[in-house]
Amino acid sequence: MKSLISALAIAAALGTAAFAETIATGDLGLIIERANGSVLLVDQSERASLARIEGLGDLSHASMVYSSDERYAYVFGRDGGLTKVDIVERKIANRVVQAGNSIGGAISDDGKLVAVSNYEPGGVRIFDADTLELVADIPTDSKTIGLVDAPGRRFVFTMWDTGETWIADLSGSEMDITKILDMGENPYDALITGNGRTYITGLFGEDGLTALDLWDDDPKPIRVLPNYGRGQEEMPVYKMPHLEGWALTGSEFVLPAVGHHEVLWIDANTLEETARTKTYSQPVFAMARPDGRQVWVNFAHPMNDTIQVIDTVSKEIIHEFKPGPAVLHMEFTPRGHEIWLSVRDENKVKVYDTHTFELLREIEADSPSGIFFTARAHRTGL
Template sequence: MRWRWLSLLALLLAAPAAAQPDGAALYAQHCAACHGGERLGGMGPALLPENMGRLRPAQAATVIAQGRAATRMPGFADQLSPPEIEALAAHIFRPAPANLRWDAAEIEASRQVLAPPERLPARPVFDADPLNLFLVVETGDHHVTVLDGDRFAPIHRFPTRPALHGGPKFSPDGRFTYLMSRDGWVTKYDIHGLQPVAEVRVGINSRNLALSSDGRFVAVANYLPRSLVLLDAGDLSVKRVIPAVALRGGATSRVSAVYDARPRRSFVVAMKDIPEIWEVSYDDNAPPVFTGLVHNYEKGMVEGLAASQGLFALRRIAVEEPLDDFMFDPAYRHLLGSAREGKTVVVNLTVGRPVAEVPLEGLPHLGSGITWTQDGRRLLATPNLRRPEVSVIDMADWKVAARIPTDGPGFFLRSHERTPYAWTDSMMGGPGARDTIQVIDKRSLEVVRRLRPAPGRTAAHVEFTRDGRYALVSVWEDDGAVVVYDAESLAEVTRLPMRKPSGKYNVFNKITLSEGTSH
């Protein structure tokens, strides 16, 4: 009997281990048709670590098994075993292909003109004020609602690419808007005709886009590939692809942000991995600028290298560490930028070097900062992603004028030139904080009211009507709402059901650079 047990044990030990599921083969069979053979995206989004956001492999496995609501993503629990689902989830978190290319040729091949100019209507196809419209981005089911800002009634609702990233940008006359998804699709949409005009894929993982003040060019910041892409704003054709390469040493960088600097007729660009700020001119007659401006801190001087001029002339400004986020002063002479793990600095764009440091702890969200004038002083205020406060800075000397306590860390801060109040959320806080909107008196720099549009549910992102009479707040949930408040009495006026309305953007406030909204 003992011999039989020993023989059986020997056979079990000699048997080959059960084959592990092949994640690559499973991907090719079940996923490639929608997400592309190289995981670069297609009908579905790109499936690369850079594009997953905060999704983790365990969460990805749940999506693979159960599917995702409001998308074309089906569940595979009835086709794949749990080990196969785990292998597939692990596969999509593998690094991007080393030979990945998405240059001008690939960009141009993806471009589609959906409505040529002769098919666009001569006037709006609706009777609402075209400058008091809101675009409400609903990430719950990947749609945008065009909302009448006078009647607070939806005019139209259209589908978008998944995971729109950053706010839409508007042409100078407010007619067209430009939308960008996290996996690099840029869509031009005709608001007057309520129809898409053109679409192009500029990258695999993109951060935000900017539109030149003259309406001629679109600039897109890419994480993957590491580049800045410049498009013709008319038909989205490629004008230039600029690899994000450091002046010295050849290191490459993700491009973390690009914004339009209207008075300077240039795009200003932040690099995430190299200590440089770029300024790219869109002035056809730009004077000579240095392609390399390197600040020598030991010698206390700026060393200039080869000059270029005219359209897309590139200037580099050296900083001590990469800047993750930034905003401009109203004159666009200074840039206030923050490093993710470091200090906040003021860069004078005219002389091309840092001129001050601002003692802000945590991580100020400068992309959501606003300014206003109080007693002849220009103040700048910013929420903080890590600290429960709004920091107020005197822009005359770049000193902290006040720290306004809030219920939790916040993401958005908004106001309007016709209201004495600034509104901020605490959406980065925990339970009991993230459902709160704090209303701050811009004169006393104190919280004067707390609003809870939906107790226990996330409240965020305020935007005002063009006249500043009403403030719109998002209940940031899949079965959420846009809640309209009277900006003077702070009373609720109405609420509109929406699918996770992540942002609302008023055409007039954006094209006129209202001091109460981000630019």
């Protein structure tokens, strides 16, 4: 009996030790520190930084996606680096330099494949999410933009130079590619809705946008707002809006207008314009709080010290404030009670209450830009 008790005690002790080492990742996230090639591991509930992970290369225009278990982040660097970060062990798990200049990526719905879109040499490369071994190389003879994941182990991406959108289906034993022509002149970014149905790309070379219905067996380009901005004085574009930050609030999209001081409201079903809201300057991100009641907007240089908050019922600006110089990115907590803002030129991330607009915490960070919470692991297109 004494031996049995001892054995149980040892097992209990080992179990306790193992449990103590288990780390829940649901509250965690990574912040890009663009100047130093590092990422900052943060805890959103504690509003605190936990660790800095270094050695990720050029992060001047970086983004990331998460594995479905929220343990690994796949960081896409401007130097073509694809870095797999283990946020439990707080270190780089693997890294490959797969191109000369990459511009983002996506992870398949089953979490098995990671795709990277490239400016140089162009095209899309797809890797095994576990080993980072190359699975497929898709040359396009063009800079690729707007790469997103779609249901059914598919990736959708668009070409800046040729104005085409391709759908790469990797659900079978052989990859199948569908090519859609005439998407418009110089597409610069794209988004996909959370249900995986609507893919929208913004156009730099002409006014308007182009959409695809991915539920259609033979998707065709759908022109959206083909004349928005016509007749108005053209303005210089200081920074291209990011379509990942476009908002879907109930039955409407909220889109930053290229080169104009306004956001556009579009019916999500008919894709027709419903309203416009004048803004402080040229919007970059227009991001919806998760409940859809607010849209938070930041702006391009040199007016990038300001945030405006729009009420989605009245479509009016209800709050404006200046967090600091160079507000580059925003990220809501999963239920939207707080928002984190990267203020690059103050080397800080600032956390605000989205109902009272109270500043709750400031976190030191080196030239922070993108903020990515692990809740993104469970959302299509992010």
